[in-house]
Amino acid sequence: MRLLMLGGTEFVGRAVTEAALACGWEVTVFHRGRHAAPPGATVLRGDRTAPGGLAALEHGAWDAVVDTWSGAPAAVRDAAQLLADRARSYVYVSTRSVYTYPARAGLAEDGPVVEASPDSVDDTDYAQAKRGGELAALAAFGDRALLARAGLILGPYENVGRLPWWLTRIARGGPVLAPGPRDLPLQYIDARDLATWLLDAAERGLGGPYNLVSPPGHTTMGELLETCVRTTAADADADADLCWTTPERILAADIAPWTDLPIWLPPGELYDTLHAADVSKAVAAGLRCRPVGETVADTWAWLRGLGGQAPRRPDRPAVGLTPEKETEVLAVQRQRQ
Structure with missing residues (x-):
């Protein structure tokens, strides 16, 4: 060909x-x-x-x-x-x-x-x-x-920064704001x-x-982030602790889904639009999707080869929650527990 x-x-x-x-x-x-x-x-x-x-x-x-x-x-x-x-x-x-x-x-x-x-x-x-x-x-x-x-x-060479952000954030260790529900199905x-x-x-x-995209529920938010924890563990600055937080608390803290917390969307219209597609036609035509662990591990290996700094398209905004905002929200959450 x-x-x-x-x-x-x-x-x-x-x-x-x-x-x-x-x-x-x-x-x-x-x-x-x-x-x-x-x-x-x-x-x-x-x-x-x-x-x-x-x-x-x-x-x-x-x-x-x-x-x-x-x-x-x-x-x-x-x-x-x-x-x-x-x-x-x-x-x-x-x-x-x-x-x-x-x-x-x-x-x-x-x-x-x-x-x-x-x-x-x-x-x-x-x-x-x-x-x-x-x-x-x-x-x-x-x-x-x-x-x-x-x-x-997602995958190696990603120049939008969604999975690379989660990997680098989790590799820093410490309490990590993890958007729930933990069993929320994802499509990518x-x-x-x-x-x-x-x-x-x-x-x-x-x-x-x-x-x-993958069939609905190919992975979940929990499996994705827990896989990131395991994958980065050997290179992490400290142990990462996923602090699962309800969508209501995240939205109340004025945190933007998809951009501040990449990949994640709370249940609702936008979630249905991006994470609930019918892909039966593509599957019938041969679509096969590798396990999430392979995507995460290969993206981390590629990212480490770049010194941890992923490239980013100039026409796309930066993604990811600031450390200050994450600390603030986690502090409030601990006070309520």
């Missing part, structure tokens, strides 16, 4: 590139040159947002294109139109955020989606930008377009499992939308 990876040097794109190379595929990476591509890939340079920025793609043919773009849809439109006659399929890594909010628990791929335009040059609304990207891929490739609607993505996908599924689907010529 000949793969054209648009991006391919960070997180999901890098996972796809490395997986394809490991399968013996011929991989071409098209990127701006800000980060090194994985060894073994052919590199083409260009900035798809600049005039003439796609010139490097004007020649060549590929079996599949994978595009992780999350900016203005017009960039997907231009790339997809340019490649429509020279690529067999176009895999666009989208998001479950394209569904109109709130998305009910158990929503499948036929759920209602936001209004968007494939010609938009606006990227301020993430859901509309991704839906516009989907429409651009569909306009150029039709049923040869695969729309991978991912949810929460390891970037490497996403990559494996995408490549298999591209090789098989699948098209249309697929929800791509």
Whole structure:
């Protein structure tokens, strides 16, 4: 298989590139040159947002294109139109955020989606930008377009900082504010499992939308954080003590779910939207998700290799609760006990 990876040097794109190379595929990476591509890939340079920025793609043919773009849809439109006659399929890594909010628990791929335009040059609304990207891929490739609607993505190379924040916080030890309930089910996908599924689907010529996260309850908040404790124990500054706290107390303390406490959402509409998707279509098409312990251990090993400092996308805000706020909330909790 000949793969054209648009991006391919960070997180999901890098996972796809490395997986394809490991399968013996011929991989071409098209990127701006800000980060090194994985060894073994052919590199083409260009900035798809600049005039003439796609010139490097004007020649060549590929079996599949994978595009992780999350900016203005017009960039997907231009790339997809340019490649429509020279690529067999176009895999666009989208998001479950394209569904109109709130998305009910158990929503499948036929759920209602936001209004968007494939010609938009606006990227301020993430859901509309991704839906516009989907429409651009569909306009150029039709049923040869695969729309991978991912949810929460974790694993090595994560450049948003959600799992890295929990790992580094727990490695510092001491009392840790743990958001409950402890048995709260979580849905996410390891970037490497996403990559494996995408490549298999591209090789098989699948098209249309697929929800791509783990089955509901693949892990729980308790299992995730307790796995972080065990994984970091040998390198921790002190023993970590998970202090489980009810959603009501966390919200009353003006702590923001998802950002101050990454991954976690209290039960409710937003939780149902992000952690309760129907993924039966993807599972039937071969989706397999590795155990949470493997994702945590490999992310920690990668993080330690970087000296504990994870990279962060400049277009995403920093995540994580400040030590001062955590100490304050835990102190109040101890007084009430």
